[in-house]
């Protein structure tokens with residue numbers, strides 16, 4: 001009886017925790033409609049997409065976010081987006097060399113005059129960091145630190161789905177309005193979003209009344225960001241929009257990059273590609289891991305069958 005009570009209490013506790021979680025918080029992230037090519041037992045990265053994702057990272061994200069755990073040579077290793085079987089050693093791959101050389105890095109050793117010089121990066125160099133240190137990164141981003149993206153896909157729940165949702169989830173630019181009010185003779189300028197026009201939200205209907213969400217200075221609303229919008233919402237608090245604010249604005253308006261392979265650079269295409277690139281970066285050996293796993297399973301299956309028949313054979317004459 002006692003065990004039963006403890007069990008029941010535990011279950012009730014879990015149920016409440018679940019409810020509490022569902023009440024506040026961010027919108028559940030979703031991936032692209034067709035899913036990711038790297039999912040499932042045999043899933044692999046779409047190489048062309050990872051290549052485009054590197055382009056998006058390089059041309060957009062890398063001005064704020066570093067990827068310290070990656071070297072340029074990783075791009076040319078087996079399973080990497082620019083792997084070429086003709087160059088088993090990526091340090092010799094001319095394309096990888098050229099990609100690296102597009103970045104300037106600081107020499108680790110000072111020259112004879114004691115100065116640190118910049119030089120084009122080599123495949124062996126780590127990805128260039130946009131800022132010399134965290135303090136400089138914060139200073140350039142209104143106090144917020146753009147996190148390193150090397151293993152971001154592993155660091156957030158729902159990984160690539162989350163990146164994809166976050167990048168595509170910002171309200172359309174046309175929904176931002178300037179709200180100018182007077183308080184004690186002072187004019188206050190604020191940016192607001194009319195939530196009743198934000199279709200992607202779903203939970204907020206126009207008949208829920210006026211629906212201004214005030215953006216704090218230097219912050220941007222995103223339904224997938226963890227947080228609480230209650231203090232900034234002028235409508236009925238029961239219908240407050242999900243999500244929160246972050247110091248990163250929308251990064252991928254249509255046409256933000258011009259893809260070298262001619263793919264049309266829509267917001268969702270760029271988000272798809274950069275999320276897949278970040279998924280590869282966080283787990284570059286996924287394909288090798290899956291191959292080994294599958295091979296091991298097949299081997300074990302054959303071994304089990306053989307063992308079963310030898311067992312039958314050996315114990316054939318024994319009564320048991």
Ligand code: HEC
Pocket residue numbers: 056057060061062063064065141144145146147152156163166167225245246247248251252274
């Ligand atoms: C202008 C600078 C800037 C650019 C460009 C930029 N970001 Fe950010 N990003 C930030 C800052 C600042 C934060 C921290 C926001 C905060 O914590 O409020 C951030 C946070 C993030 C986060 C973490 C969100 C979380 O859950 O905490 C992700 C993921 C991210 N950025 C991805 C990207 C991607 C992908 C790109 C390129 C398409 C990109 N960013 C481009 C400045 C930038």
